[in-house]
Amino acid sequence: xxxxxxxxxxxxxxxxxxxxxxxxxxxxxGYSFMKPDTKTMQDDDTANPGMLWVLNGETLWNxxxxxxxxxxxxCHGNARASMKGVAARYPAFDKATGRPIDLEQRxxxxxxxxxxxxxxxxxxxxxxSLTAFVAxxxxxxxxxxxxxxxxxxxxxxxxxxxxxxxGQLNLGCTNCHDDNWDKRLAGAAITQGHPTGYPLYRLEWxxxxxxxxxxxxxxxxxxxxxxxxxxxxxxxxxxxxxxxARGMAMEAPAxxx
Amino acid sequence: MRNPGSRPSRRKSLARRTYRMLDPILAGVLLxxxxxxxxxxxxxxxxxxxAIPQSLTGTAGDATRGRALVVExxxxxxxxxxxxxxxQKFQGDLAPDLSGSGSRWSEGQLRxxxxxxxxxxxxxxxxxxxxxxxxxxxxxxxxxxxILSAEQIEDIVAYLASLRE
Numbered sequence: 517x518x519x520x521x522x523x524x525x526x527x528x529x530x531x532x533x534x535x536x537x538x539x540x541x542x543x544x545x546g547y548s549f550m551k552p553d554t555k556t557m558q559d560d561d562t563a564n565p566g567m568l569w570v571l572n573g574e575t576l577w578n579x580x581x582x583x584x585x586x587x588x589x590x591c592h593g594n595a596r597a598s599m600k601g602v603a604a605r606y607p608a609f610d611k612a613t614g615r616p617i618d619l620e621q622r623x624x625x626x627x628x629x630x631x632x633x634x635x636x637x638x639x640x641x642x643x644x645s646l647t648a649f650v651a652x653x654x655x656x657x658x659x660x661x662x663x664x665x666x667x668x669x670x671x672x673x674x675x676x677x678x679x680x681x682x683g684q685l686n687l688g689c690t691n692c693h694d695d696n697w698d699k700r701l702a703g704a705a706i707t708q709g710h711p712t713g714y715p716l717y718r719l720e721w722x723x724x725x726x727x728x729x730x731x732x733x734x735x736x737x738x739x740x741x742x743x744x745x746x747x748x749x750x751x752x753x754x755x756x757x758x759x760x761a762r763g764m765a766m767e768a769p770a771x772x773x
Numbered sequence: 774m775r776n777p778g779s780r781p782s783r784r785k786s787l788a789r790r791t792y793r794m795l796d797p798i799l800a801g802v803l804l805x806x807x808x809x810x811x812x813x814x815x816x817x818x819x820x821x822x823x824a825i826p827q828s829l830t831g832t833a834g835d836a837t838r839g840r841a842l843v844v845e846x847x848x849x850x851x852x853x854x855x856x857x858x859x860x861q862k863f864q865g866d867l868a869p870d871l872s873g874s875g876s877r878w879s880e881g882q883l884r885x886x887x888x889x890x891x892x893x894x895x896x897x898x899x900x901x902x903x904x905x906x907x908x909x910x911x912x913x914x915x916x917x918x919x920i921l922s923a924e925q926i927e928d929i930v931a932y933l934a935s936l937r938e
């Protein structure tokens with residue numbers, strides 16, 4: 517019995533490696549699934565609602581905060597130069613915790629350690645704005661996340677979570693986003709799940725939102741228990757998804773239906 | 774004897790296949806009992822071949838109620854399936870068109886495909902609508918409950934069986 521189980525487990529692992537992955541040449545951003553007017557909304561800075569958060573983020577970037585009375589700009593200078601390409605490498609390995617952290621968590625760790633300010637709440641306007649402003653500086657930059665070898669075990673964990681079936685509907689991310697991305701779920705394009713544009717403006721949300729928010733919504737959709745904001749599992753999923761999208765161009769702040 | 778509620782996980786798929794090969798040797802009819810400690814008591818049912826011939830409730834379902842259930846978003850059917858519901862704007866196409874279901878399958882076959890399609894194909898993305906065991910990290914709202922009740926399944930079976938082409 518145990519022997520059969522071991523074989524089955526091996527088959528599962530071997531099967532999973534080659535089976536589901538989307539060939540490099542077939543990878544597509546969620547953008548390519550959108551209607552022309554939604555694409556235009558993203559492309560035109562004056563029409564892209566995400567730019568409101570970016571502009572607010574620029575203000576916050578230059579505003580002094582915390583007991584240290586320092587602004588982001590006091591250390592990092594002009595974000596257009598210093599932050600270019602940064603978001604394309606997140607989540608990144610954090611030496612202090614020995615774990616990957618995402619861009620939101622990096623901003624909060626900077627606030628806590630260098631500005632001596634209170635961390636900003638996940639999905640708060642301030643945190644989304646700062647994240648959008650930083651991510652915007654990487655627009656058009658190819659995603660590089662996951663290149664750091666220290667991240668390998670966490671990428672693997674994220675991949676495992678992505679493959680794992682869960683919830684009352686007993687589905688894994690891969691069942692839709694690898695195997696059925698060319699189909700429609702309740703009339704809507706499924707897409708390949710490449711997080712090229714976060715934080716992004718969803719018409720459904722009428723707001724900017726983070727990748728963690730999107731992941732939580734999908735997990736609730738399969739009627740599984742959503743991980744809490746900041747949970748290691750969510751960061752590992754973000755990490756796997758970003759490394760899976762390696763080489764694709766950053767779009768933040770993107771617009772999605 | 775296999776327990777219906779406690780479906781082996783995908784990890785044990787090979788072992789499961791072995792069981793299946795033994796099925797006809799062990800018994801033509803598998804009388805199955807619901808998962809014991811689950812919050813919702815599932816009714817027992819018998820799988821014969823690729824079907825559950827007997828109604829889960831002992832009575833026939835209502836096709837009109839069944840149609841209403843199929844097009845109701847929370848039942849989840851038309852997220853993946855489409856079918857003869859022209860008034861429904863948002864239908865899925867991940868799964869077969871439900872038109873003509875009654876010509877392709879018997880009521881018993883439809884019933885098993887709703888109750889636990891993974892018995893017929895472990896790789897299927899069709900959820901098991903009448904099963905509470907063998908699931909991972911089910912959200913608190915849904916924990917211990919099947920997706921559909923026995924009555925709802927019978928109503929949907931009655932409706933799908935009426936779809937002929």
